[in-house]
Amino acid sequence: MTNPQIGPKGHEPRLRVLTCGSVDDGKSTLIGRLLYDCDQVAEDILESAREHSPSGALGPGGLDFSYLLDGLSAEREQGITIDVAYRSCVVLGRTCQIADCPGHAQYTRNMATAASNCDVAIVLIDARTGLLEQTRRHVRICSMMGITRLAVAINKMDLVDWSESKFAAIEIAFRDFAKEFAFHSLNVIPVSAPFGVNLVNRAPELGWYHGPTLAEWLSAVEVSHKDQAQVRLAIQWVSRAPDGTRAYAGPLISGCLHQGQEILIGPTAYPARITRLYRSAEVVERAEAGDAIAISLDRQVDLSRGDWIYTKEQIADFSNQIAADIIWFSDQALAAGRSFWLKGQGAWIQGSVTRIRHKICLDTGQKIAADSLSINDIGLCNLITTQPILCDPYIEGRSCGSFLIVDAVSHATVGVGLIRNALRRAANITPVTAAVDTQTRALRYGQQPRVIWLTGLSGAGKSTIAKLTEQVLWAQGRATALLDGDNLRSGLCQDLGFTEADRVENVRRTAEAAKLMADAGLIVICALISPFARDREMARSIVGPDRFVEVFIDTTIEVCADRDPKGLYAKARQGLIPNFTGVSAPYEAPISPDLRIATYDTSAEAGAQIICDFIQAGG
Amino acid sequence: MNLADMRSLRELEAEAIHVIRESAGAFLRPILMFSIGKDSMVLLHLAAKAFAPGPIPFPLLHIDTTWKFKEMIAFRDRIAREYGVDLIVHTNQDGLDQGINPIVSGASIHTNIMKTIALKQALDHHRIDVAIGGARRDEEKSRAKERIFSFRSVGHGWDPRGQRPELWGHYNTRLQEGESMRAFPLSNWTELDIWSYIQLENIEVVPLYFSKARPVVRRSGTWIMVDDDRLPLEPNEVPELRSVRFRTLGCYPLSGAIESQAGTVAEILEEMLASRFSERQGRLIDGVGSSSMEAKKREGYF
Numbered sequence: 001m002t003n004p005q006i007g008p009k010g011h012e013p014r015l016r017v018l019t020c021g022s023v024d025d026g027k028s029t030l031i032g033r034l035l036y037d038c039d040q041v042a043e044d045i046l047e048s049a050r051e052h053s054p055s056g057a058l059g060p061g062g063l064d065f066s067y068l069l070d071g072l073s074a075e076r077e078q079g080i081t082i083d084v085a086y087r088s089c090v091v092l093g094r095t096c097q098i099a100d101c102p103g104h105a106q107y108t109r110n111m112a113t114a115a116s117n118c119d120v121a122i123v124l125i126d127a128r129t130g131l132l133e134q135t136r137r138h139v140r141i142c143s144m145m146g147i148t149r150l151a152v153a154i155n156k157m158d159l160v161d162w163s164e165s166k167f168a169a170i171e172i173a174f175r176d177f178a179k180e181f182a183f184h185s186l187n188v189i190p191v192s193a194p195f196g197v198n199l200v201n202r203a204p205e206l207g208w209y210h211g212p213t214l215a216e217w218l219s220a221v222e223v224s225h226k227d228q229a230q231v232r233l234a235i236q237w238v239s240r241a242p243d244g245t246r247a248y249a250g251p252l253i254s255g256c257l258h259q260g261q262e263i264l265i266g267p268t269a270y271p272a273r274i275t276r277l278y279r280s281a282e283v284v285e286r287a288e289a290g291d292a293i294a295i296s297l298d299r300q301v302d303l304s305r306g307d308w309i310y311t312k313e314q315i316a317d318f319s320n321q322i323a324a325d326i327i328w329f330s331d332q333a334l335a336a337g338r339s340f341w342l343k344g345q346g347a348w349i350q351g352s353v354t355r356i357r358h359k360i361c362l363d364t365g366q367k368i369a370a371d372s373l374s375i376n377d378i379g380l381c382n383l384i385t386t387q388p389i390l391c392d393p394y395i396e397g398r399s400c401g402s403f404l405i406v407d408a409v410s411h412a413t414v415g416v417g418l419i420r421n422a423l424r425r426a427a428n429i430t431p432v433t434a435a436v437d438t439q440t441r442a443l444r445y446g447q448q449p450r451v452i453w454l455t456g457l458s459g460a461g462k463s464t465i466a467k468l469t470e471q472v473l474w475a476q477g478r479a480t481a482l483l484d485g486d487n488l489r490s491g492l493c494q495d496l497g498f499t500e501a502d503r504v505e506n507v508r509r510t511a512e513a514a515k516l517m518a519d520a521g522l523i524v525i526c527a528l529i530s531p532f533a534r535d536r537e538m539a540r541s542i543v544g545p546d547r548f549v550e551v552f553i554d555t556t557i558e559v560c561a562d563r564d565p566k567g568l569y570a571k572a573r574q575g576l577i578p579n580f581t582g583v584s585a586p587y588e589a590p591i592s593p594d595l596r597i598a599t600y601d602t603s604a605e606a607g608a609q610i611i612c613d614f615i616q617a618g619g
Numbered sequence: 620m621n622l623a624d625m626r627s628l629r630e631l632e633a634e635a636i637h638v639i640r641e642s643a644g645a646f647l648r649p650i651l652m653f654s655i656g657k658d659s660m661v662l663l664h665l666a667a668k669a670f671a672p673g674p675i676p677f678p679l680l681h682i683d684t685t686w687k688f689k690e691m692i693a694f695r696d697r698i699a700r701e702y703g704v705d706l707i708v709h710t711n712q713d714g715l716d717q718g719i720n721p722i723v724s725g726a727s728i729h730t731n732i733m734k735t736i737a738l739k740q741a742l743d744h745h746r747i748d749v750a751i752g753g754a755r756r757d758e759e760k761s762r763a764k765e766r767i768f769s770f771r772s773v774g775h776g777w778d779p780r781g782q783r784p785e786l787w788g789h790y791n792t793r794l795q796e797g798e799s800m801r802a803f804p805l806s807n808w809t810e811l812d813i814w815s816y817i818q819l820e821n822i823e824v825v826p827l828y829f830s831k832a833r834p835v836v837r838r839s840g841t842w843i844m845v846d847d848d849r850l851p852l853e854p855n856e857v858p859e860l861r862s863v864r865f866r867t868l869g870c871y872p873l874s875g876a877i878e879s880q881a882g883t884v885a886e887i888l889e890e891m892l893a894s895r896f897s898e899r900q901g902r903l904i905d906g907v908g909s910s911s912m913e914a915k916k917r918e919g920y921f
């Protein structure tokens with residue numbers, strides 16, 4: 001008996017292996033059997049898996065090999081693997097970290113997640129069914145995610161009488177399909193998972209096959225760690241030594257650095273020289289890609305978490321307009337205009353999609369025109385960001401060329417982006433700073449510009465209070481402007497309806513207009529139903545959080561429907577107005593508005609006074 | 620052989636340091652959950668490396684159930700001093716007042732009240748937004764799916780479906796009021812990696828990991844050490860001296876020892892070559908059912 005966990009390891013990095021296949025292709029069985037044949041399963045684990053195996057399981061002692069894997073009770077109940085699981089296995093002396101990735105149709109997200117961290121992939125195909133739509137989708141995702149070495153395991157050979165011709169037909173079909181991806185290496189291997197054929201051991205039934213077994217392939221497959229010359233160090237942390245010197249710490253994602261090297265700090269391209277180089281606490285001469293390092297510099301610089309270090313040999317491009325492939329994870333579709341947080345190895349940056357150029361059919365690879373991305377869609381998009389973002393193309397380095405997309409309100413990760421290229425260099429679009437600046441305007445008008453954003457149900461009293469507020473401010477000698485939703489819809493926004501996408505756009509335009517007016521020094525009052533929290537959040541970020549005041553005109557739907565000044569509730573209740581907020585479309589009340597005015601116990605005049613007092617007080 | 624040659628350990632080390640730095644950089648009030656065991660020691664060692672030449676910028680938190688081995692407590696206090704870190708020790712006083720203990724209350728209740736609830740109390744009290752822990756994916760099946768940054772809702776709930784996808788080593792660390800994270804820098808390490816690293820880096824661990832003649836009694840197929848006189852003995856039970864060591868450490872009445880002669884790290888590594896059992900077999904709490912770990916986790920045990 002050899003040891004279950006150890007192997008002659010250490011001299012090379014782990015091989016990170018993705019496994020993918022459709023439900024019931026036998027993926028869990030294959031991984032379980034591989035672990036078992038590599039003697040990687042401890043006795044007590046084996047015992048407990050045997051106990052839980054269904055009767056009639058094919059493995060030795062009534063073991064169902066897939067029970068060595070499926071960890072969560074939720075997935076046992078459903079009989080499917082619902083998430084990505086990782087485990088280590090020493091295969092013929094090489095340490096592999098195997099990502100078990102679900103085959104269920106909806107799980108593009110998990111597949112992409114697993115693929116992002118893998119070097120090579122094993123794709124399973126059921127010998128009885130051959131290539132399925134699922135297989136094609138999985139292979140396309142592998143290729144997009146940058147996996148270039150594949151083993152295709154044609155499983156359940158026992159159920160097709162170990163037929164060489166069946167195998168050959170699937171192999172030909174697969175190679176034909178895979179041509180477009182130009183994989184660096186592609187092996188097709190006939191196997192039978194529960195019987196352990198061609199995993200580690202061979203069997204006479206497949207005597208006609210002379211290629212490598214799956215284990216042989218795993219132990220030999222080469223991973224081109226493309227020795228990228230470009231230096232990319234992401235700063236995570238600034239530490240201060242007892243003597244007061246600073247060390248800037250982070251992962252050296254690619255390239256090499258040495259003591260004394262001249263570097264540049266991004267995005268400002270400020271130069272400096274390395275005076276001291278630490279690799280996990282030790283002072284070293286040289287560090288290479290993959291190391292956790294820290295550097296000290298020869299001069300005082302403005303360098304903090306989220307900045308980049310690179311060299312002038314491989315200039316890093318920073319831009320606030322980029323093109324990226326987006327993989328969408330959220331139930332709520334992606335539409336242009338909404339703003340999100342973006343997070344790669346650098347700083348958190350706000351950005352939004354300006355245009356969806358097309359989406360990609362995962363089955364055929366065709367480009368399809370689209371104006372939104374639904375869950376599990378992949379599409380090429382243009383984005384703008386509020387600050388310049390590092391624009392390394394994904395194909396040149398996965399971790400520098402990618403980012404997470406995070407919802408501004410819920411903070412859920414709703415998608416990911418794979419950068420194609422910069423659309424414009426940041427350097428070329430330095431915004432024109434008006435010669436007459438904010439300060440000058442504030443002096444002239446004797447006021448700080450503000451955008452007062454009134455949100456609430458139709459009939460809540462937004463327009464009335466907005467008008468009164470403007471009158472009071474005007475009387476105080478303020479320079480003001482009023483943007484009322486109803487009025488805007490007959491002009492600036494006349495092309496927009498009440499679908500969700502149109503509402504987003506309506507809010508965006510109003511916010512942009514308000515921003516321009518605030519830039520001109522005015523106090524702007526906006527009255528807009530703006531039912532979605534994330535849209536108001538977008539408005540806040542367009543206008544700038546410092547000068548945005550969110551006012552919630554809080555009135556119950558019953559009161560609004562009672563008042564019904566325009567007769568709209570009555571119509572909506574009869575179903576004559578689709579997407580009517582509060583009746584057939586949701587209203588998300590602000591959780592912590594800057595001001596809340598309850599109009600059922602406050603008069604409109606008093607409400608306006610509250611707002612003016614708030615502004616007066618400098619809020 | 621040193622670390623520079625051990626490519627796979629060096630890679631694991633770099634990944635762990637990245638996660639530790641991220642925990643410090645992206646959160647307001649990080650803490651390192653220090654259980655005193657070997658994984659905690661590796662974690663502490665890595666934290667020292669991550670912030671060098673500066674100090675470790677967060678305190679250690681130890682949940683003291685009052686039933687830890689005496690040796691562990693002495694070791695804990697000395698190590699905190701030597702590493703120059705603040706140590707917060709928390710005990711669930713309510714639980715103590717109710718007389719909860721592993722012997723009368725049983726393993727599950729004791730663990731729930733003195734460990735899980737105690738941990739929540741401490742995290743809430745100090746308003747911790749990220750708690751760094753030493754859990755590994757190879758420890759247990761349900762852990763295999765755990766994230767490196769594991770999201771906890773208000774009230775520390777863990778929802779296996781609500782976890783955030785982790786791609787390319789980018790971490791979504793944004794939280795709302797009351798939400799928190801657990802960070803697991805050692806996720807991809809195996810027990811063997813831990814011991815190999817301890818050997819290479821010469822990290823000190825509690826002597827209970829090494830074999831020595833200790834007073835033990837046989838219970839439920841494992842050896843329980845009689846660490847003090849709180850362990851009631853059955854009428855026919857007589858503690859005997861046996862050469863034993865522990866693979867995992869916790870409350871002494873719940874930690875099973877194995878018979879062994881391994882007195883050094885090298886000998887432990889050698890013994891592991893021959894072992895056919897996973898390290899959790901000594902942990903009495905697990906036997907309750909194969910989904911018990913996962914249930915623990917939903918309750919916030921980890």
Ligand SMILES: Nc1nc2c(ncn2[C@@H]2O[C@H](COP(=O)(O)OP(=O)(O)O)[C@@H](O)[C@H]2O)c(=O)[nH]1
Nearest residue numbers: 023024025026027028029066155156192193194
């Ligand atoms: N006869 C036969 N059955 C197999 C083979 N591989 C898997 N199975 C069975 O196919 C079913 C699905 O396998 P499982 O590993 O759970 O599939 P997964 O959904 O891809 O993880 C189980 O009943 C397995 O026992 C094979 O090569 N031959």
